[in-house]
Amino acid sequence: MQAVTFTGHGGTDVIEYAEVRDPTVGPEDVLIDVKAGALNHLDVWTRRGLPGLDLKMPHIPGSDGAGVVVETGDRVTRFGEGDRVALSAGVSCGECEFCRDGQAPLCVNYHVIGEHVPGIHAEYAAINQDNLVSVPTGVDWTTAASSTLVFQTAWRMLIDRADISPGESVLVLGASGGVGHAALQIADYAGAEVFATGSSEDKLQYAEAHGADHVVNYEDENFADWIRTETGKRGVDVVVDYIGAGTWRDSIKSLAKGGRLVTCGGTAGPSPQTDIPRIFWNQLSILGSTMATPGQVDDVMALVWDGTFEPAIRAELPMSQTAEAHDYLEGREGFGKVVVRPDSELE
Template sequence: MDAVTFSAHGDRDVIEYGEYPDPTVGDDEVLVDVKAGALNHLDVWTRGGLPTIDLELPHVPGSDGAGVVEAVGDDVTRFDVGDRVAVTAGVSCGECEFCRDGDPTRCVSYHILGEHVPGVHAEQAAVPEDNLIPVPDGVDWTVAGSTSLVFQTAWRMLVDRADLGPSESILVLGASGGVGHAAVQIADYVGAEVYATGSTEAKLEAARDYGADHVCNYEDANFAEWIRAETGKRGVDVVVDHVGAATWRDSIKSLAKGGRLVTCGGTSGPNPETDIPRIFWNQLQIIGSTMATPGQVDDVMELVWDGTFEPAIREVLPMSETARAHELLEEREGFGKVVVVPDSEL
């Protein structure tokens, strides 16, 4: 089969697409004939070689994907050949205290398909049964293959970790990205007043279309000052910050007293300067969030499948052009998700 791989960490020129060994299906695994997948920023970080990731190379990336079941292992009970499925990338041990308590995202050995172990950007992938969810008939493969990671991440951040309420206000940074545009839709669904940032008028208009009530071009204005002005110096109840070092202090400044900053990553850098006096004086909460529990995945994906939430697709490319897909993410071109499709499916 053909697969996206890299054999060394580095720039986009390390990405290749070509022949790769066919996957071996374990007893608890499902062989998926991949129809579409999507990129996330973690694909860029993994390719670059984060110091916390020690990968066996060559590595197949990809944490989002969907396709048709081609074969099942001897112990698989939930899926049959011909079923439509999508990947949910978080892998847990199923045995530790956190898994037993129903929150595998806190698992002591939690890892992510495509980031820590081989992913699904290939013609075929062997995926643990527990990492697949059914896809209803009629759902387009570009939707099925591009929604799981970002919508589950945003759902857990807002609904579970930040406990966002309908009478509250929220600021979503980077509303044009995968997590950002999912968070805008979820916040609007909850009934919150939604503030969002973007770098172009086209991105801001798209954010409005997805549910933002107020928008700010952060290239033209300091978003913390904008929030204080828009809210009569009060600030917002929740800030979604997955940008990190470049925005952290202004995110803290944007919060009302008792507000919550929730984060799932830091695309601009992991070690920001912070503001400890403002945190304790205003009694702020800094909340981390990673992926979602199986029940949370089911809850949010039902709303994707029925069309309540809709992924923005900025471009669909053949897997042989995955380097271009990385460029779209790194250069922040466009709004929404970048989807890659096996060349044999085009």
């Protein structure tokens, strides 16, 4: 079969669309005829080589994708041939104290399909049944393939970790990104007053159309100063910051007393300077979050499937052009997700 691969870490020149061995279907695995996949910044970091990441090469990336079941292992009970499914990429052991407590993302052996083990950006993929969700008839493959990772991540960040309430204020940084545009919609759905940042007029218009009450171009104005002005120096209750080093101090500065900063990553750098006196004096909370529990995935995906939430798509490309798809992400072009389809699906 054909698959997106890389045999070493580096720039986009390491990406190939090549012939690889067909996947082996284990007893609890489902073989998927992949109809579409989608990229996340996680794919960029995996390609570059995250610190401590030890991959078996060649590596097939991809933590988002969807398709049709064509074969099932002997112990599969949840799916049958012909079912429509999408990947939910977080893998937990199911046995440690955190898994037993219903907090799978805290699992001591937690890992992510596409990051630590082979992913789904291929013509076929063998995935454990526990890492699949059903896709209703009528949901298009673009939506199915591009939704699960960012919407489950943003849902856990805002609904579980930050525990936002109606009437609270939420600032979403980078509202044009995958997690950002999902957080924007979820904050609006939860009844929050939503502030959003973007780098162009088009991105800000999209943000306003999808839940933002107030927007600012961070290229033209410091967003922390803008927040202080917009809120009468109060600040916001919650900041969603997955950008990291370049925004961290201003994110903390944007918070009201008792506010919460929630993060799931650092696309612009993982080691920011921080303002410890402001944190303790204003009694702020810094909350980390990763992926979601199975129940949280079910809750948020039901709202994607019924159209309440809408994944934005900035581009759709053949998998053979995945290097170009990485360029879209690294260049911050467009709004939302980049979808890739097996070349055989486009013939």
